Amino acid sequence: MHNEVRSVDGGSSLVQAQYIGTVNQQLPGPERVVPHETPRALRRLVGRNEQIEACLADQRVPLVVFDGLTGVGRRALARYVAEQVKDRYPGGAYYTDYATHTVDGESVISAALRSLLRRDGVRDEVMPAEPGLASLWRRRSSGAAAVLLLENVTESEQFLQLMPGGRDWLVLVAGRVESRLEVREVGGETIPVEPLDDEQAAELFRELSGLDADPDDPVVAEILGYCGGLPLALRNAATLVVVGRCPSLPELAARLRRSRAELMRSDRGPNKGNPVFEATYQEATEPAQRAYRLLGAYPAIDFTPPVFDLLIGLDEATSRDILAELVLLKVLQEEHGRYSMHPLVHDHAASLSGLDDEETHEALARVVRGFRNAAYYADAAMIGVERYRVADAPEIADPFSGDRRANGLAWFEENRRALHELLPVAEKIGLVDEIWQIAESLAAYYFDRKRQADSLSSLRHGIKAAEEAGNRAAEARLRSLASRPLTDLEQFEQAGDFVRRSIELADQDGHLVLRASVREFAGRYHDLTDQPELAQQRYRESIELNEAAGEARGEALSRMFLGQSLGDAEGLRELETAHRAFGELGDSRSAARALLITGQVRVRTGLPGGVDALTAAAEAFQTSGATFYEAQAREALHGALVVENPVEARSHLDRAIQLYRELGSPRAEKLASENDGGLDGAES
Incomplete structure (x- = not known):
């Protein structure tokens, strides 16, 4: 194989080639124009000054990722x-929206790269x-520094593959981050974009709607x-206001009260009108989609991993993987071991679930029974x-150990809202026994915290469920317990x-301890409604029934309340007997209550x-953390000492006010204004 070179007419040369390989010829392209492609930004952003200042600081950060929930304003920022x-x-500003790069047969990353290269002058x-x-994009972007704005990013590779070759470029990303580590590895920063607080939200709503939106106004707050x-x-x-569908705040509140679905519908682009969370849901794996739907059926928007385990009914390792995926998708937030779902995300998840579905029914039943079991032991x-x-x-197994009272109280504090929200769900799916059992366990916590309205709400659910179950003992018990918050609320x-x-039902049931218990509660009702003789009759009946049943603690409680009701020398003897019995039983808290009542009777007489x-x-109540009873004792000490030792009395009063405030009791402000409180008798 050889080539021949010889002269031809005209003085030129001729090359005869027997074989030539591939010839690549670069066609001249159009002259490069500095791009300015980024969409027009809003004139002002509300509540984002901190994030803006962090980005505008004079520092060469090659990558900034705005990370947060869909609809939180990542793109606007x-x-x-x-x-x-x-x-x-000087190199200009490039813009790519991944929502537009859905090319059949090609990855969105490749489609985005081709689009960038075309705009940079590379022909197809x-x-x-x-x-x-x-690699071609990196070569082409190694010159003059420019800005690259990427929107609707759903995974980190979508911006890592587009990182330019030039060191002084800036890449701005609006979307999700799978791993902040990957951002840090290329010298970038992740800026979390959180929902606006109430003041900021009110300011934005005012600007958009033109209405005077005071966040302290209950309608605006709603x-x-x-x-x-x-x-x-x-x-x-705000759009509902501006277009005249809801021209006033009350009308807007009423519309949103019926349905909040339109709040999270896309307001622009090809998906205008579609739920913005639907795309995120579709990106999830099938197990994560199932968990998302079940979370929509679960009434609370925050939960612990054990609750999630019960809900999805899978092993712990699989459950944690699904939780991690939902966090990466930004439909869940994790903080201090608890997970939460934004209310509007929960609304979308709820729209995909339903209580009529057998799988959902079983999942909720597992959660209700799990809470029922834990509530029993927290009560105990x-x-x-x-x-x-x-x-x-x-x-x-009993899950509580160590300082059992403190741990049980903490469990109720953490889960009381979820328990309340589960009761109507349990009612809808027919778990009547579980409802009254939860209500019975909650009663002790509410009596301790003096949350009368919440106590009455849960007990009403329990009474209805016990009636439906035909359980006279449970109904008697719960009606008896409900008499306390009803009395406190002056009903x-x-x-x-x-x-x-409750007495009728207990006598029909025949259980001695139950019959004694409802009579003790009856006695306390009669005492609080100025019927001392009838109260004392009920206490003595309760003592007799407890003695017959061998129930020493119940007998001691009835003697304590009988002593309080009598309020004389005979009453002090009953109180002394009760105090001694509680000591023998190792019930230090009830022993302290007997001391409190004894002190009040002695001071009064x-x-x-x-x-x-x-x-x-x-001191005993302070040691045990019995906040309400300590407040009562401190208030009684103030009344007892205010004349003889006003300085010490004032210290007890200040402590009582502090404790009542911790409990959210209106008694705090009453004492603070009167400045000379004092209880005539112990409220138990």
């Missing part, structure tokens, strides 16, 4: 920053195959609560296993009806030893 910094970059005829796209601080939701709510940890209960102990007529019905008894009771 990225566009605003791009607008503010673009003059610093010489465009390399997919493996060479990223609207802002539905929007959850998401700018997209606030924009859509607070009050003691010897306390009378209609419900039997669950067939699981005396209904409290009396509950007391009388002018007998010696009252202050000493009250002091011992206050």
Whole structure:
């Protein structure tokens, strides 16, 4: 094989080639024009000054990722920053929206790279195959520094593959981050974009709607609560005002009360009108989609991993993997071991689930029973296993140890909202036994915290469920317990009806301890409604029934309340007997209550030893964390000492006010204004 070179007419040369390989010829392209492609930004962003300042600081960070929930304003923030910094970059500003790169048969990353290269002057005829796209982009972007804005990013590779070759470029990303580590590895920063607070949300809503939106106005607070601080939701709510569908705040609140679905519908682009969370849901794996739907059926928007395990009914390792995926998708937030779902995300998840679905029914039943079991043992940890209960102990190990009372109380504090929200769900799916069992366990916690309205709400659910279950003992017990918050709320007529019905049902059931217990509660009702003789009759009946049943603690409780009701020398003897019995039983909390009442009786009757008894009771309550009873003891000490020792009395009063405030009791402000409180008797 050879080539021949010879002269031809005209003086030129001729090359004869027997074989020539591939010839690549670069066609001249159009002259490169400096791009300025980023969309126009909003003139001002509400509540984002901190994030904006972090981006505008004079530092060469090659990558900034705005990470957060869909609808939180990641795109608006990225566009605003791009607008503010673009003059610093002589190479111009590039823009890519991944939502538009859905090319059949090609990855979105390759489609985005091809689009960038075309805009940089590379013709399709010489465009390399997919493996060479990223390297060509890096070569082409190694010159003058420019800004690259990427929107609707759903995975980190979508921006890592587009990182330019030039060191001084800035890449701004609006979307999700799978791993912040990958951002840090290329010298970038992740800026979390959180929902707006109430003041910021009100400011944005005012600007968009033109209405005077005071966040302290209950109607405005309701609207802002539905929007959850998401700018997209606030924009859509304001749109309802501007277009005249809801021209007033009350009309808007009423519309959103019926449905919040339109708050999170896309307000622009090809998906306008579609739920913005639907795309995220579709990206999830099938197990994560199933978990998402079940979370929509679960009534609370926050939960612990064990609750999630019960809900999805899978092993712990699989459950944690699904939780991690939902966090990466930004539909869940994790903080201090608890997970939460934005209310509007929960609304979308709820729209995909339904209580009629057998799988959902089973999942919720697992959660309800799990809470029922834990609530039983939390109650037992607070009050003691010897306390009378209609419900039997669950067939699981007691999860509470160490400082059992404190741990049980903490469990109720953490889970009381979820318990309340589960009761109507349990009612809908027919779990009547579980409802009254939860209500019985909650009662002790509410009595300790003095949350009368919440107590009454849960007990009403329990009473209805016990009636439906035909369980007279449970109904009697719960009606008896409900008489306390009804009395505290001054609903005396209904409290009396509950007391009388509880005795009827207990006598029909025949259980001695139950019959004794409802009579003790009846006695306390009669005492609080100025019927001391009838109260004392009920206490003595309760003592007799407890003695017959061999129930020493119940007998001691009835003697304690009988002593309080009598309030004389005979009463002090009953109180001494009760105090001694509690000591023998190891019930230090009830022993302290007997001391508190003893001190009050002695102070009221002018007998010696009252202050000493009250002091011992206050110290015992402080040690055990019995906040309400300590407040009562401190208040009684103030009343006992205010004349003889006003300085010490004032210290007890200040402590009582502090404790009542911790409990959210209106008694705090009453004492603070009167400045001379004092209880005539112990409220128990």
